[in-house]
Amino acid sequence: MIELRNVKKRFGDNKVLRGVDLTVNKGDVVVILGVSGSGKTTLLRCINFLERADAGELRIGNEIVDLHRARKKEILDVRRKTAFVFQNYNLFANKTALENVTEGLITARKMPKNEAVKKAKEALEWVGLGDKLTSYPSQLSGGQQQRVGIARAVVLDPEVILFDEPTSALDPELVGEVLDIIKKVAQSGVTMIVVTHEISFASDVADKVVFMDSGTILEQGTPDEVIYNPKEERTKQFLKRILPKEPEYII
Numbered sequence: 001m002i003e004l005r006n007v008k009k010r011f012g013d014n015k016v017l018r019g020v021d022l023t024v025n026k027g028d029v030v031v032i033l034g035v036s037g038s039g040k041t042t043l044l045r046c047i048n049f050l051e052r053a054d055a056g057e058l059r060i061g062n063e064i065v066d067l068h069r070a071r072k073k074e075i076l077d078v079r080r081k082t083a084f085v086f087q088n089y090n091l092f093a094n095k096t097a098l099e100n101v102t103e104g105l106i107t108a109r110k111m112p113k114n115e116a117v118k119k120a121k122e123a124l125e126w127v128g129l130g131d132k133l134t135s136y137p138s139q140l141s142g143g144q145q146q147r148v149g150i151a152r153a154v155v156l157d158p159e160v161i162l163f164d165e166p167t168s169a170l171d172p173e174l175v176g177e178v179l180d181i182i183k184k185v186a187q188s189g190v191t192m193i194v195v196t197h198e199i200s201f202a203s204d205v206a207d208k209v210v211f212m213d214s215g216t217i218l219e220q221g222t223p224d225e226v227i228y229n230p231k232e233e234r235t236k237q238f239l240k241r242i243l244p245k246e247p248e249y250i251i
Contacts, residue, residue, distance in 0.1 A: 001026050002047075002160055002191065007056030007067060009042055016042045017053070018215035024160070024208070029192045031202040033226075034212035035238060040195040043212075044162045047193075048084050049075045061159060080108070083153035087165040089145040091137045097124060097148045098133040101155055109156070123151040127181050143174035150181055154190075161185065163194040197242055203227055211235045 002024040009017040017039045024030050032040045045051040046067055047058060053067035060081055065074050091100050101120035105111040111119075124130055127147040137145050146166055153161050166182060167175045179201050186192055186205050196202065202209050202223055209226040211219045211234075219232045227243075230236050 003059035005057040008054045009046055016215050020217055026191055027189050028207040029186045029205050030208045031206040032195045032210045038212040039215040040212050041164050044164050048082050081159040083156050083158040083161045085149050085153050085163045085166050087168045089149050091145055093137050096134050096136055100148055101152045104156055119155050123155040127151045142170045143177045146178045147181055160191040165195050
C-alpha cells in the first residue's frame with residue numbers, strides 16, 4: 001500500500017501542492033486527471049524524490065518516510081520500490097534498447113550482467129520489442145521508445161510504477177500501442193499511479209480516478225463516480241472539454 005499525507009510543494013510563490021492526501025491499495029491502478037499545472041506530475045516526482053517536497057509523509061509498505069527530511073538511504077530504499085515512466089521516454093541516446101533496460105539492473109541493483117541481460121531480453125519481448133534489442137532510440141518510433149521505457153520499469157519488479165503522461169509525446173496513431181502495453185502491466189497486478197488524459201484508459205483500467213485542481217485533490221472515486229457522475233462543478237467543466245462528443249450528422 002502507498003499512502004501520502006499532507007504533501008506540499010512550492011516553486012517560489014507558486015504553491016503547486018497544497019496538502020495532498022492519497023491512499024493507493026496494493027495492486028490498484030489509480031489514474032490522476034487534471035489540467036496542466038494542477039500538480040499531477042509534481043506529486044509523482046515527489047513520491048520518487050525527483051523533487052523534494054516541502055512537507056509531507058510517504059508510507060510505502062511498512063516504511064514511513066518524511067518527504068522533506070528523508071536521508072539518502074531512505075530515498076534509495078523508496079527508489080528501489082518504485083519505477084518511473086517519463087512522458088519524454090528519457091532513454092540514453094548512446095545505448096541500445098537492451099542496454100537501456102539493463103542499466104538500472106546492473107548499476108542500481110548490482111545484478112550480474114548475464115542475469116540482467118536475460119531479464120532485460122524477457123522484458124523487451126514482453127512489450128513486443130524482441131526484434132529491437134540492438135536498436136538505438138534514434139532508430140525507434142516514439143511508441144517503441146516508450147515501450148522500452150516501460151520495459152525498463154517493469155524489469156525492476158517494483159512495488160509501484162509511476163506513469164507521467166506516458167502517451168502525451170506520441171503521435172496519435174502510436175497512442176494505442178502504448179496504452180495496450182500499460183493495460184498489460186495493469187493486468188499483471190503491479191500497483192500503478194498514472195497521470196493521463198486518456199479517459200477511455202481510465203474508464204477501462206482504473207480502480208480509482210483522482211481529479212486534481214490547483215494543487216489539491218478535488219474529487220476521487222471509481223471511474224463511474226468521477227468520470228460519469230462527478231459531484232464537483234470543476235470536475236464537470238474539465239470532463240466536458242475532454243470527453244469524446246457524439247458526432248453530429250447532417251442529412
